[in-house]
Amino acid sequence: MDELSPHPLVARARRLAADLLLPEAERVDQEGVPASHIEAVKRSGLLGVAAPAGYGGSGTPPAVQRETAEILAGACCATWFVQTQHHTPVQTLVRGEAPVRDRLLGPLARGELLSGVAYAHLRSYPRRPVRVRRQGDGWRFDGTVPWYTGWGLNDVMLLAGATDAGEVVFAFAEARAQPGLRASPPMRLAALTAARTVSLELDGLWLPADAVALHTSYEEWAAGDRVKTLHTSPAVFGVAEAALSLLDAEAAAPLRARLTTVRDRAYALASLPAQEERTEERTEERLAVRAAAHEVLRATTTAAVVAGGGRALALTSRAQRLAREGLFLLVQGQTAQSRAAHLRMLGAACAPEDRR
Numbered sequence: 001m002d003e004l005s006p007h008p009l010v011a012r013a014r015r016l017a018a019d020l021l022l023p024e025a026e027r028v029d030q031e032g033v034p035a036s037h038i039e040a041v042k043r044s045g046l047l048g049v050a051a052p053a054g055y056g057g058s059g060t061p062p063a064v065q066r067e068t069a070e071i072l073a074g075a076c077c078a079t080w081f082v083q084t085q086h087h088t089p090v091q092t093l094v095r096g097e098a099p100v101r102d103r104l105l106g107p108l109a110r111g112e113l114l115s116g117v118a119y120a121h122l123r124s125y126p127r128r129p130v131r132v133r134r135q136g137d138g139w140r141f142d143g144t145v146p147w148y149t150g151w152g153l154n155d156v157m158l159l160a161g162a163t164d165a166g167e168v169v170f171a172f173a174e175a176r177a178q179p180g181l182r183a184s185p186p187m188r189l190a191a192l193t194a195a196r197t198v199s200l201e202l203d204g205l206w207l208p209a210d211a212v213a214l215h216t217s218y219e220e221w222a223a224g225d226r227v228k229t230l231h232t233s234p235a236v237f238g239v240a241e242a243a244l245s246l247l248d249a250e251a252a253a254p255l256r257a258r259l260t261t262v263r264d265r266a267y268a269l270a271s272l273p274a275q276e277e278r279t280e281e282r283t284e285e286r287l288a289v290r291a292a293a294h295e296v297l298r299a300t301t302t303a304a305v306v307a308g309g310g311r312a313l314a315l316t317s318r319a320q321r322l323a324r325e326g327l328f329l330l331v332q333g334q335t336a337q338s339r340a341a342h343l344r345m346l347g348a349a350c351a352p353e354d355r356r
Contacts (some may be wrong), residue, residue, distance in 0.1 A: 008188070011060055012044045013068040017075035021275055025076040029321050032186075038153050041083050042111040051090045051109030056110075066267060067232040073235035074242035077325040080235060081332075082150045087116040088216035089158040090212075092170060096213035098171055104156065104211075116150040116175055118200060119160035121333060122168060123225070125218055130202060132161030132169045138208040139169055141180070145200035151175070153182050158213065159205075168221050170214040171207045180205030191324035194301045229335050230286035232266040232293045236329050243300040243322045247307050253273050255300050262293045287341035294330055294342065295349075301326040 006014070020040055028037065041047060051057020051066050065087075072080040086108065093105040107113040121129040121144075130143040141161050146164050150159070154175040177183060183198040214221070240259050244252045266289050272282065304319040305312040312319040330342075 002215065007060060007067075009046060009060060009064060010071070012048060016040060016044050017071050017333040020091075021027070021075035021079055025078075026195050026316050026318065026321060028076055029080055030194075031313060032196060033076075033082055033153060034112065035153060037076075037079050038114060041079065042114065045111060047083065047086050047111035047114065048090075048109045050087045051105070052094060055105045057108040057109035060097035062271065063267075066270075070238035070241065072238070072353050074130065074238035077235065077239060077328070078192050080238070081192055081195045082114040082116075082153055084235075085117045085149055085154070086115050088117050088119075089172070092158060092213050096170075097215075099210035100213050106170060108156075114150070115172075116148060116157040116188070118145040118148050118153035118216060119170065121146055122162060122218070122221070124213075125162060125222070128162045130159075130161035132163055135206060136238065137226040138206050139170075139171060139212065140309075141171075141202045141205040141207065143202050145202065148183070148200050149195045149197045151186065151198040152334050158267060159207075162218060166218050168216060168218050169212060171206055171211040172213060173205065178205070189328075191328035202232045207244075218226055226335075226337075229333055229338065230288045230290065231270050232262075232286075233329065233333060233345055235332075236265050236293050236297050237266075238298040239322055239325050240297045240328060243296070243297075243319070243326075244303040246304040246319055246322075251307065255296070255303060259296050259300065262296050263288060265289050266293055266337055278310045284341075286343070287338060290338055291342040295345070297329060 001267055005011075008317070020037065024037070028034070034239075045058065046068055048057030049060050049068055053059040069080065069084065072083070090105070090108050093101045093108065104113070104115075108115055110198050118130075128143065130141060130145060132139050134140075141159060143161065145159070155174040158170055159173050160168055160170045180203050181205075184201070185198070187193065187197045187199075189197065197305050237259065244256055244259070247255070269282065269286050269289060299320065301319070301323040305323050308319040311317055314320070334342050
């Protein structure tokens, strides 16, 4: 393959975006992600972008994973958000326990099944919205999952809860109503209502031991999760690029220069060796870059609305959809640490010159 040619999955992502996702994005935004979109993503092979080749995935390098994510998010952020949930269960299974890995990793890697995730509530620990305890030869889950995306589209979910002893248990369940599990009506949100987000009520949901993919201490899990949430989502850059495409060359040029600079910094940080990831200096740098990326996103989507004028306020306008998606990305994957860093940046930007 010529070194200038895109990776095959990048080429597929571009075709999927151009032929289906982008032309349908405004309709999907109002009506919801259809099952046919998910089937198209499954057929594309993109669900296996981060999965090992030995199980039917593509095992691509992180750069390819980031590029495909940018393309999908820039075309239809709701469809991107549903399918991006899938990659965490895949990576959990790669490192996880044998019975469930052998049963599910192949179908997930090949795109035969789509997985959702129900674990973000662990970040509120020591509060335990979902409690888990042993029951017989399995585990019982009780409590509330505040946010679950892709209800009615996902085949399975990776569900997590915390024990009284400070451990976390991740187990797979079918993504459907069943004894001990019921879903709320779909939430109406300012952005990405189309992604079919619900809350889940767990009242004695029982899962067998061989459904468990990960069982570890909260601290061990949280240490890795904290690093992951410091990274800037490629979706931020994908939506920003989509907004720039609505501007003329003169208006886009300075914003594109800012975007390129921040993207390069973000991806360089994401590519650092593991031993450099958890230093205090790198943490502060990642937080600063994450906040800077969201400021570029705000500027680009605002510019798209300004350029569109009154027409940009119509629900059929791409500019207003991108602006709302930008609002969503401000809080997607947000932690107390990243929220505080972003608020500090916003406050500093508004400080009088003589106080800076």
